[in-house]
Amino acid sequence: MNLMKYVVLSALMLISISCGSKNNTTEPETIIPVDLRERKAKFSGNYNREFNDLNELHIVSAIKNGIKPLATRDDTLHQIKELVRLPDELELYKSYKITHSIPYLVPSAAKLFIDIAQTFRDSLYSKELPLYKLYVTSITRTDDDITRLSKRNINASDNSAHRYGTTFDISWKRFEKVDQHPTGELMPERLKLVLAQVLFDLKANDRCYVKHEMKQACFHITVRDK
Numbered sequence: 001m002n003l004m005k006y007v008v009l010s011a012l013m014l015i016s017i018s019c020g021s022k023n024n025t026t027e028p029e030t031i032i033p034v035d036l037r038e039r040k041a042k043f044s045g046n047y048n049r050e051f052n053d054l055n056e057l058h059i060v061s062a063i064k065n066g067i068k069p070l071a072t073r074d075d076t077l078h079q080i081k082e083l084v085r086l087p088d089e090l091e092l093y094k095s096y097k098i099t100h101s102i103p104y105l106v107p108s109a110a111k112l113f114i115d116i117a118q119t120f121r122d123s124l125y126s127k128e129l130p131l132y133k134l135y136v137t138s139i140t141r142t143d144d145d146i147t148r149l150s151k152r153n154i155n156a157s158d159n160s161a162h163r164y165g166t167t168f169d170i171s172w173k174r175f176e177k178v179d180q181h182p183t184g185e186l187m188p189e190r191l192k193l194v195l196a197q198v199l200f201d202l203k204a205n206d207r208c209y210v211k212h213e214m215k216q217a218c219f220h221i222t223v224r225d226k
Contacts, residue, residue: 043193043200047172050200051219053209058161058222061209065225066106066164070142073102083165084110086139092117093134094176100149101139106165109223112208113168116221119198131178132191137218138162138169166223170195173217195219 044050067082076083083104088095092114095103105113117134124131141149141162161167172192177185199210199219211220 041200041204043197045193047196047212048214051196051203051210051212053203053211053222055161055211057209058167058211058220059159061222061224062161062164062166065108065223066166069163070140072142072144075142076102076104082106083140086110086113086136090114090117091133091178092121093136095136098137098139100145101141101162102145104140104165105168106223108225109166109168112202112221112223115207116170116195116198116202119202120195123194123198127194129190129194130184130186132175132186133178134195135171135174135176136168137171137216140165140167161220161222167221169213169216169218169220171218172196172212 067079070076070079084107086093086103086105088103113136120134121131139162141160143163146160146163172195173188175186175188175191196219199208199221202208203210206224208224209222213220
């Protein structure tokens with residue numbers, strides 16, 4: 001058998017085998033590598049698009065999962081069993097100008113806040129970046145707080161999700177370095193990106209609603225009931 005006949009015969013045999021295999025069984029299931037299945041989605045970098053949960057969503061979730069709004073700060077004593085005070089000594093965050101809110105949240109929101117702060121710290125550590133603390137700029141507001149705030153901030157809402165103990169704001173512009181040694185400084189934009197990935201993952205897991213606030217330079221966050 002010369003070379004040409006051998007090539008033609010081999011080709012015909014391959015075609016026959018191929019056709020037969022299609023008729024006998026269904027095609028095997030595509031196997032996806034484990035690392036691709038487990039890989040988390042990454043934040044796209046578009047803050048306004050990814051963190052644009054409407055105020056109505058925050059309010060509905062706040063009413064469902066929160067407390068009855070407090071008229072004054074003295075009313076905190078009447079619902080103290082339903083609230084958790086964020087500890088001052090916690091080395092994961094700093095309070096920044098908390099003059100119109102009180103450091104109390106319902107347990108699920110307090111846990112969400114601690115999870116965000118801890119995951120942010122862990123993320124910096126895993127990336128071998130300098131460690132920073134988050135700045136919380138607003139927590140739970142009484143009706144009296146909102147009245148006083150509205151006199152200086154026209155954007156303050158009477159029906160704010162902050163009234164229900166479910167909501168807090170974290171600055172994306174201000175962070176405090178843990179080690180004050182001057183080397184290894186990170187720009188706020190880099191830290192904001194790390195924080196955004198943390199919030200992106202929690203939001204994807206239905207842990208919270210998030211709004212990227214431009215004027216207030218913060219992420220407005222409300223806990224969800226899974």
